[in-house]
Amino acid sequence: MSDTGPVRAMRDVLSPGRAGAPASASEGVSGEGAVLRILERHGRMASQIIAILQDLQALRQYLPEADLRLVSRELEVPLTRLYAIATFYKAFRLVPRGRHEISLCTGTACHVRGAMRVKDAIERGIKIAAGGTTADMRFSFETVRCLGCCGQAPVMMVDGELVSRLDHLTVGKALEKYK
Amino acid sequence: MKFVLNGKKRTAEAGTTVLDAARSAGIDIPAVCAHDALQPFGACRLCVVEVRERGKKRPRVVASCLYPVKEGLEVETGTPRIVKLRKFLLELLLARSPGAPYVRELAAKHGVTKTRFSKLNDDCILCGLCVRVCSEIVGADAIGFSQRGIGRKVESPFGIDHSRCIACGACAYVCPTDAIDMEYERVIELRREGGEHACRYTLMGFLSDAVCSLNYECFRCEIDQKFRSEAHTHPMLAKKQPRRKARA
Numbered sequence: 190m191s192d193t194g195p196v197r198a199m200r201d202v203l204s205p206g207r208a209g210a211p212a213s214a215s216e217g218v219s220g221e222g223a224v225l226r227i228l229e230r231h232g233r234m235a236s237q238i239i240a241i242l243q244d245l246q247a248l249r250q251y252l253p254e255a256d257l258r259l260v261s262r263e264l265e266v267p268l269t270r271l272y273a274i275a276t277f278y279k280a281f282r283l284v285p286r287g288r289h290e291i292s293l294c295t296g297t298a299c300h301v302r303g304a305m306r307v308k309d310a311i312e313r314g315i316k317i318a319a320g321g322t323t324a325d326m327r328f329s330f331e332t333v334r335c336l337g338c339c340g341q342a343p344v345m346m347v348d349g350e351l352v353s354r355l356d357h358l359t360v361g362k363a364l365e366k367y368k
Numbered sequence: 369m370k371f372v373l374n375g376k377k378r379t380a381e382a383g384t385t386v387l388d389a390a391r392s393a394g395i396d397i398p399a400v401c402a403h404d405a406l407q408p409f410g411a412c413r414l415c416v417v418e419v420r421e422r423g424k425k426r427p428r429v430v431a432s433c434l435y436p437v438k439e440g441l442e443v444e445t446g447t448p449r450i451v452k453l454r455k456f457l458l459e460l461l462l463a464r465s466p467g468a469p470y471v472r473e474l475a476a477k478h479g480v481t482k483t484r485f486s487k488l489n490d491d492c493i494l495c496g497l498c499v500r501v502c503s504e505i506v507g508a509d510a511i512g513f514s515q516r517g518i519g520r521k522v523e524s525p526f527g528i529d530h531s532r533c534i535a536c537g538a539c540a541y542v543c544p545t546d547a548i549d550m551e552y553e554r555v556i557e558l559r560r561e562g563g564e565h566a567c568r569y570t571l572m573g574f575l576s577d578a579v580c581s582l583n584y585e586c587f588r589c590e591i592d593q594k595f596r597s598e599a600h601t602h603p604m605l606a607k608k609q610p611r612r613k614a615r616a
Contacts, residue, residue: 269512
């Protein structure tokens with residue numbers, strides 16, 4: 190995309206100071222250096238944006254808004270673009286993970302055996318929708334497709350541990366031990 | 369470049385899209401997401417045509433806004449197959465935005481007045497005109513797509529971020545279904561925040577260093593009135609930039 194005069198001028202108005210030297214990898218608020226190092230590792234190339242976001246998520250466990258703004262500013266990639274990518278791919282998350290991760294299977298077998306009722310029960314129990322994290326950071330809850338043990342349906346994984354033959358009446362109790 | 373359009377021999381420059389070539393030959397192809405000032409996007413798919421490349425047996429269905437004219441290409445714009453596809457797409461649009469007069473008229477023009485699908489009542493048809501105007505012409509990148517599939521929508525990052533919006537209104541102007549409302553009250557507030565901001569015409573490159581003397585009430589702005597009445601377009605689009613790249 191080539192820049193014509195007024196457009197270029199406006200971009201400078203919108204993000205003043207960007208024309209200056211890029212911030213060095215050592216300075217900045219806590220953690221900014223680590224993000225800048227990720228950018229350096231990928232040659233500060235906008236074309237590497239997905240790899241950069243993956244590394245950023247590996248570092249932070251999710252994609253914090255502040256870091257996305259930093260990446261946007263440093264690589265001159267519009268924040269709208271980063272937001273589009275981060276919301277398009279399921280691998281990226283914009284909310285932090287809780288201490289315990291619940292992955293509820295909603296694959297065919299689990300679905301047939303009432304996974305959606307279990308989902309409703311969990312959502313009511315921990316008061317967040319699938320894909321979210323509780324305010325006290327206790328649980329992250331997401332639905333997944335198939336955990337590969339349809340014979341135990343319906344199933345969920347909590348912190349990598351399988352909880353099988355669920356039903357909507359007892360799932361709350363199963364989650365109690367995770368503090 | 370020689371090609372055949374609806375049985376007639378035509379010539380067009382290399383890099384011309386089939387849509388442009390057909391339109392300059394006076395053939396009407398419906399296209400919602402195509403805009404002269406913007407890069408082709410291929411979102412609405414209403415511009416589908418049948419093409420048969422040289423040496424190929426079967427015709428293929430392609431989006432003409434993205435498909436470049438090729439030597440010896442045979443294009444058909446109104447075959448029963450195309451008409452059927454177009455009607456189907458219009459039914460989908462009608463189901464999504466049954467309340468939008470633009471969609472209803474477009475559908476009716478092609479003989480679609482009913483839809484078999486359940487209605488959604490979202491005026492936004494995700495044509496991406498607003499997103500592309502904001503990015504390609506305005507250069508602000510204040511709005512973009514988010515999510516995907518049935519959840520896809522146009523919004524600003526994190527839903528509330530408006531820091532890059534210059535309130536030029538180009539998105540609302542270009543929106544075919546009037547799905548974007550300019551919140552003038554908020555625009556004024558936005559501009560007043562933290563002292564005086566440059567006039568949007570300054571940000572667009574029309575004026576130098578102007579700070580709005582009208583309290584950012586754009587409807588009172590002379591430049592605005594002039595553009596609307598004389599150029600019949602949005603100032604940002606009146607200043608159309610030669611950014612349309614020839615596609616190889």
